[in-house]
Amino acid sequence: MDRPEQTLSAVLDAGELLLTSGAEAARVEDTMRRLARAYGFVRADVLTITASMAVTVRTADDQVITQTRRILRRGTDMRCIEAVNELSRKVCVNPIPPEELHAHLEAIRTAPDKLRCRLPLAYLITSGSFAVFFGGTWRDGIAAMLCSVLLYVIGVLGDRISLQPLVLTMVSSAAMCTAAALTVKTGMGQNLDYIIIGNIMLLIPGIPFVNSMRDIFVGDTITGLLSAFEAVLRALAIAAGCALVLMQTGGGAV
């Protein structure tokens, strides 16, 4: 095999894209193992935890190569997961040159979103509907939507200055509670609790939690524990942010 380093690097690109899009560790490892085998490595040892990936492969002429990747930020992008999944299935049948694989992955990662205002729209829909879902009135729903706009803006700003996710969660939660209290104060919203809950649903770490449970029970204990702990910390950060504001208002409106 020529240039095994580049090949391994392209395989890691696939794994990295999966992991940063929120795939389970088992899927990431499985995909990389399959890709490595498809490219003709005789042995591939893969370890993925939420923060790092390490792959050691052995080529047919007994050369051993190790590469690692540090993972700093994870999000949730199901479109990416599915696209990489499909690509890897194709590549396993017909291994394309590593540069081409790299280019395909880059294309998936940077593919423009068809729905340009996807995130703001998602925030509005989610917060509004859950405020009503939990028992709020229509006016509460609209007030929750207003607060979610603030939540979105803070999220974008926080991302831009690369704020620590935990700090960002706490700041968002505190700002959102303040905004919710203000909407009630001005008579716009009626029930403070439902307005806040509708927005909490946007912050709450559902994905890491469900993922971590699945991880633990397919044998990826370290990964699972890490993301489970991350989820607990996020929940605590939400509670802390709310508590900061509620302490000032005494739990009622401003």
Place this chain on the structure above:
Amino acid sequence: MTGEILLQIVMAMIGALGFGLLFHISGSRLITIMLGAAVNWGVYLLAMQWYDNRVTAFFVSTLATAALAELLARLLKAPVITLLVPMLVPLIPGGDLYYTTLALVQGDTAGFARYGTLFIEEAGAMAFGVILVACLVQTLGKLWLLHSERK
């Protein structure tokens, strides 16, 4: 009562749609997720009628949703979590997290203990449901492999 149930189910569906958008799910998959969320909340309400216990109802509903997600994932050839997580969204105990915090801030120790326990129990029930179905599917998969190898 019926109106309230309908409203809840419709709102659960719209909420799931929002989460679907948030997770970059697109096209017909969004409709699948909305229907899944409706099933999720419907089963919860039924289980609530039957057992009159929120934690049990959470568990039963998670079991049903996870089984449905595994089945649909195989039919649609999609990764399981892309369906499972948005479909479970109506069960996320956001309300109890808030009431726990509120009780803590107000110095209501009894309320804090009650809601805090409820939050942990509900999250635990969801986790247990997800795990149980994942284990079952894995076991069935292995058995199926064994069966087809023998042929």
